[in-house]
Amino acid sequence: MIKENLQEIYQQMAAAAIRSGRRPEDVKLVAVSKRKPIAAIKCALEAGQHSFGENYLQDAIEKITEIPQARWHFIGRIQSNKTKLIAQHFNVVETVDRLKIAEALEKHLATLGKSLDAYVQVNIGDEDQKAGVSVEELEGLVRVFNSFSHLKLIGLMGLPPFNEEPEATRKHFRQLRRLAQSLEDKKIVDHPLGLSMGMSADFEVAIEEGATLVRVGTAIFGDRE
Numbered sequence: 001m002i003k004e005n006l007q008e009i010y011q012q013m014a015a016a017a018i019r020s021g022r023r024p025e026d027v028k029l030v031a032v033s034k035r036k037p038i039a040a041i042k043c044a045l046e047a048g049q050h051s052f053g054e055n056y057l058q059d060a061i062e063k064i065t066e067i068p069q070a071r072w073h074f075i076g077r078i079q080s081n082k083t084k085l086i087a088q089h090f091n092v093v094e095t096v097d098r099l100k101i102a103e104a105l106e107k108h109l110a111t112l113g114k115s116l117d118a119y120v121q122v123n124i125g126d127e128d129q130k131a132g133v134s135v136e137e138l139e140g141l142v143r144v145f146n147s148f149s150h151l152k153l154i155g156l157m158g159l160p161p162f163n164e165e166p167e168a169t170r171k172h173f174r175q176l177r178r179l180a181q182s183l184e185d186k187k188i189v190d191h192p193l194g195l196s197m198g199m200s201a202d203f204e205v206a207i208e209e210g211a212t213l214v215r216v217g218t219a220i221f222g223d224r225e
């Protein structure tokens, strides 16, 4: 099933890219494997899927140790006492949302002599319970990356308010794209920013709005317990 699901998602992704005038190869998939067993990940890997996303650190480290050849994205909430392990084990961190975390990651990476790609998570729905830097504080946080040499800002990540109707989320995706554009226009970053947005329910809408990375779990691996 996993293999068939992946094939279908790749096709849907390519179709969404093409109908919005984009190139299919400019949109990548992160298979969100949280709470899924190693066997499921191996199955996806065999089907050609290379990047995986995990939220729970201890689980993730076991999986990474078992499957080091994949590319691992940390997509969970970051506690500051976990930054060292994230720096050690992951290839990408998508949920940097405050100065303290960014600085701690940079410090550990410098010690390790390693670099790590990062997305800043933006609280685009402005929800109290959600992680992510506020729109007001985004620019300040992004500027800090200019003084780093190991933690490399490659984009913005958004986790909009859940809505069963994917069209309702479009405006949030669009807002994230505009925020990235504005940081580029103001030369706060000196390179184009990627956009990690869109999940099982709404990845096609996200791609139409400019996503360069979609994070899909359920549609690949089935429901989580």
Ligand SMILES: *Cc1c(COP(=O)(O)O)cnc(C)c1O
Binding pocket: 032, 034, 055, 075, 076, 159, 199, 200, 201, 215, 216, 217, 218, 219
């Ligand atoms: C779980 C999770 C996903 C995947 O969600 P699905 O609805 O299963 O596709 C994507 N992003 C984050 C941050 C998640 O925690």
